[in-house]
Amino acid sequence: MRGSWNGLQALFLQDCPYAYYVHCFAHRLQLALNGAAKDVKVVWRFFLMLTNIVNFISASAKRCNELNLIRKAELKELLDSGELETGKGLHQDRTLKRARATRWGSHFASITSLMSLFKETKLLLLEISDHGPNQQFRGDAESNYIAMMSFEFVFALVLMDKIMGLTNFLCQAFQTKTQDIVSALNFVENTKMQLQDMREHGWDDLFMSVVSFCELHGVDGPDMGARYMTGTRRSCQQKDVITIEHAYRVDVFNDVIDCMLKELNDRFPEQxxxxxxxxxxxxxxxxxxxxxxxxxxxxxxxxxxxxxxxxxxxxxxxxxxxxxxxxxxxxxxxxxxxxxxxxxxxxxxxxxxxxxxxxxxxxxxxTLPVSTATTERALSCMRIIKNRLRSTLADEFLADCMILHIEREFANNIDNASIIEEFKSSKPRRVKF
Structure with a gap:
């Protein structure tokens, strides 16, 4: 749609050369998150392993059921010991969520679901690796378990949870039905300021969160003052003498935030x-x-x-x-x-x-489309309304159906009986029995 040669943007520019194309802010934010993940190798590997773990568990209804059983057993034990309190809406059944490329905020939901079910997922993978139905399942479960219990994976998990926790508020704000220009710019600038503040003063808080998470789930952490080794760990392959703390703080923590700030600046150009x-x-x-x-x-x-x-x-x-x-x-x-x-x-x-x-x-x-999340949702729903069985749907009737979908908050408040009575009283009609 944004193609400047053959897309919808080109058609608009033919009639109005000064029509300005403002890409959907929510979509821009998603592209910024993906760009930041691709530029840092540790984060890129983390998302690959996160996808593998979630797909491995979610691919089987039996494994999802076993995950729920393990969670119920853990909750019962905590409730019996008094560490948790009962209440309406608390301790409900949860499952791992997949991250989808076209669904905004799904990466953050996938991260938070794994963090809340980390212990249960760990126990399930360990159980499958020991008593799986065949060698292939046991091998896949063991490889996912080893990756999940590594310090690098846990560090990236906690780091992306904090960063995406900041950007998720911005993403949800951009997906509202109406968004004015001032609020949109203020949200972007506020997010940049918080990311910059996190880069300058957030390392100690992040590291303490990682250490606490590792101690809670039995993940072995390295000596942060030791020398950081890459490749096969041979001395001839090491270019610089740096510590593990320096590698995680500078090459991962700072780089992720810098890439995020750069992507936000690129996605929101000066013009x-x-x-x-x-x-x-x-x-x-x-x-x-x-x-x-x-x-x-x-x-x-x-x-x-x-x-x-x-x-x-x-x-x-x-x-x-x-x-x-x-x-x-x-x-x-x-x-x-x-x-x-x-x-x-x-x-x-x-x-x-x-x-x-x-x-x-x-x-x-x-005419400036500051927030087009509603428009993109309407375009996605058009495939549901005009499907293969209703391919000859006229444009006027399709437009009426789309209005009912877009303004469904108002449509849900309309009583069908009142519509029937108004239609009946408009003029005498012949009724067939």
């Missing part, structure tokens, strides 16, 4: 950030606190030159000065919080006829 920042000057929240005439005129001049001629830009500046006085005197603007509401207020109060160029600029800014 897009400037466009959205200037657009935020029209934000009506807090009594138009962000209103800036200079930034609004720069937005129209730099990003929409085909829509505003030079004399129209001067007229826009004049309109903005008059509008700045009106927003503090007219009561209709006091409770306005979004650009769409502002546009509606201009139309309802007929002020759009006076502020022609301002209304035009607001409509152009409203």
């Amino acid at each position: 897009t950030v400037e466009l959205l920042t200037l657009s935020s000057s029209l934000d009506p929240r807090n009594s138009f606190k962000s209103f800036n005439i200079e930034h609004i005129c720069k937005l129209a001049e730099k990003f929409y030159p085909a829509d505003f001629l030079p004399h129209e830009l001067k007229a826009l500046e004049t309109e903005l000065r008059y509008f700045q006085n009106d927003i503090h005197h007219l009561p209709c603007f006091k409770e306005t919080t979004t650009l769409s509401q502002l546009c509606q207020q201009l139309v309802e109060t007929t002020l759009a006829e006076n502020y022609i160029f301002l209304d035009r600029l607001i409509r152009l800014v409203l």
Whole structure:
């Protein structure tokens, strides 16, 4: 869809050369996470082993059932000893979750599920490696058990749990049905600041979490002050004399965060950030606190030159000065919080006829798709509605079905009986028995 030569973006640019393509923020974040994982070898190996372990357990219903039985036995033992308390919604059955390339946030869900079921998964793999049905299953279980009990795997598990815990909030915020420009940029900048703070001051907290996790589950940790060895551990193959702590802190911890920050900067380029920042000057929240005439005129001049001629830009500046006085005197603007509401207020109060160029600029800014998660979900659902058995579905009926799906929160509140009665009372109809 974003192809600049033959994709949907190219078709838009043919009709409107100044239409700006803003890639889905949630999708950008997912690409940043994947890019950070690919650039660091330890994290890349971790995700490969995580996928192997989850697929090995989830591939068989019998193994999933055995995992649940082990968890129930562990919970019963902890409840009997008084280490856990009973309550509604606590200690429910859980299972390992697979990470999917096209489902945002699934990698974090896969990590958290393994962390909560680490002991049960370890016991199940150990049981299969000793009493598996054949040599192949026993070998696969043993290899997964060895990888899972390594310090490198546990370190990457705890590290990615902390990093993705930060980015998961950003990912969930981007998947909301509506997202304004200011909030989107603030979430991105806030995430960058937290990642940078974690890089500068988060090593000690992370290392203590790794050590505690290793002690809890019986994972042997190396001497962090010892020399770090690579390859076959022969001295001639070692390029630098570094300690194990230095290798994990600099080559893994720092590199992952640096790659994450780099990917976030690349996925949110300066032109897009400037466009959205200037657009935020029209934000009506807090009594138009962000209103800036200079930034609004720069937005129209730099990003929409085909829509505003030079004399129209001067007229826009004049309109903005008059509008700045009106927003503090007219009561209709006091409770306005979004650009769409502002546009509606201009139309309802007929002020759009006076502020022609301002209304035009607001409509152009409203076309920026800051959050397209809902749109992508609707496109995915189109395959369910128009399937092989309903391939001749007309466009109008398909559009009606898609509206019911997209606005299902409102559709669920509609009573079918009321629709039938309204349809019946609209005109006399012949009823067949």
